[in-house]
Amino acid sequence: MAAVVSAEEKEPPEAAMKKELGPAPCGSCITLPPAVAERYEPLEKLGEGMFGDVYKAWDRVGRRLVAIKRLSGRTDDRFVETSLRYFAREGMSSAPAAATPRARSDGDCFVVTMYAGPLNLRQYMRLRSVHGRPFHEAEVRDAMRQLLSGARRVHDAGVLHRDMVPENVIVDEKRDGKKVIYRICGFGVSERAARLDRDGSAPLASPSPYRAPEIFLGSQDYDGRVDTWGLGCIMAELIACSGKPFFGADLDAKVFEKMQRAVGTQGIVEWSGLQRLARRDLAAELREKGYATYTGCLQEVFPEEVLSEAGFEVLSGLLDANPERRLTTKAALRKPWFRRFSFGGCCFVP
DSSP: OOOOSOOOSOOHHHHHHHHHHOOOOBGGGSOOOHHHHTTEEEEEEEEEOSSEEEEEEEETTTTEEEEEEEEOSSOOSSOOOOOHHHHHHHHHHHOOSEEEOSOSTTOOEEEEEEOOOSEEHHHHHHHHHHTTOOOOHHHHHHHHHHHHHHHHHHHHTTEEOOOOOGGGEEEEEOTTSSOEEEEEOOOTTOEEGGGTTTTSOGGGSSOGGGOOHHHHTTOOOOOTHHHHHHHHHHHHHHHHOSSSOTTOOSSHHHHHHHHHHHHOSHHHHHOGGGGGSSOTTHHHHHHHHTGGGOOOOHHHHSOTTTSOHHHHHHHHHHTOSSTTTSOOHHHHHTSGGGOOEEETTEEEOO
């Protein structure tokens, strides 16, 4: 969700990232409408997504750092055109401090929010990998507790995020290094569950390394567990700490095969929704290609010396190929892994 607290202008992770990965593109490459430029001074580009790019800027009036997201009003080689509906959805989800209407001839829109932190989770994982600082299990547990709690609030509001990827998680590491805050952002393809696919965007849900198996198979009748699948992918990447997508491959078909090899195919074949899809021969096709014979190797990839039994219970529950069995955010947070204290048979859950 949108940040509600400002961050300090200089953070150690940001400085380290610039040193190791090179300087960010200059903020002057964004042209702001006069009404916005009068108040906000672009500093540097933070990143980009499906619908536009994001810049760090200085708010001359509020005397604070902000983030400006430009939503592209035209289709080009990089971005999908942003309709007024997408702009309104992004604005409402991000609780903007300011937003400009479609006043420019190119149709670009701008959303201004408080600055949440210097890095996204992809950059942060790369930074930790470069410096040889793998995530300890306690750090992974803290990150997943925050992300699952944030996703639970989104789902409780009747909204599916549909794009749970590291690039849509902002990381704010405090100077003392004792606390890292993870904030979910990037609500450009979010949708209310009751309106799912009325705009035809169901296939857009998540890039392929984070796309749940049911979406790969063409389902348009899914729920919040497409988000928990994405969070499971993020959890696997945090443990591996390579900075790369856990199910990454150059083709969607290879991503799907890699996914099935890791988590097994029995779950998706047993999923009752498989018979409700338009292509009713999918189960037979999976068996014919040999996918249905994959038993999964997740336990071998994450043995107990890498991830505790309680931690693996959460990971395997989030990455269950059967969406009917996959953990919801609430069910995941109730797992023993997230219990802070345990005395005999009594547990205290934070």
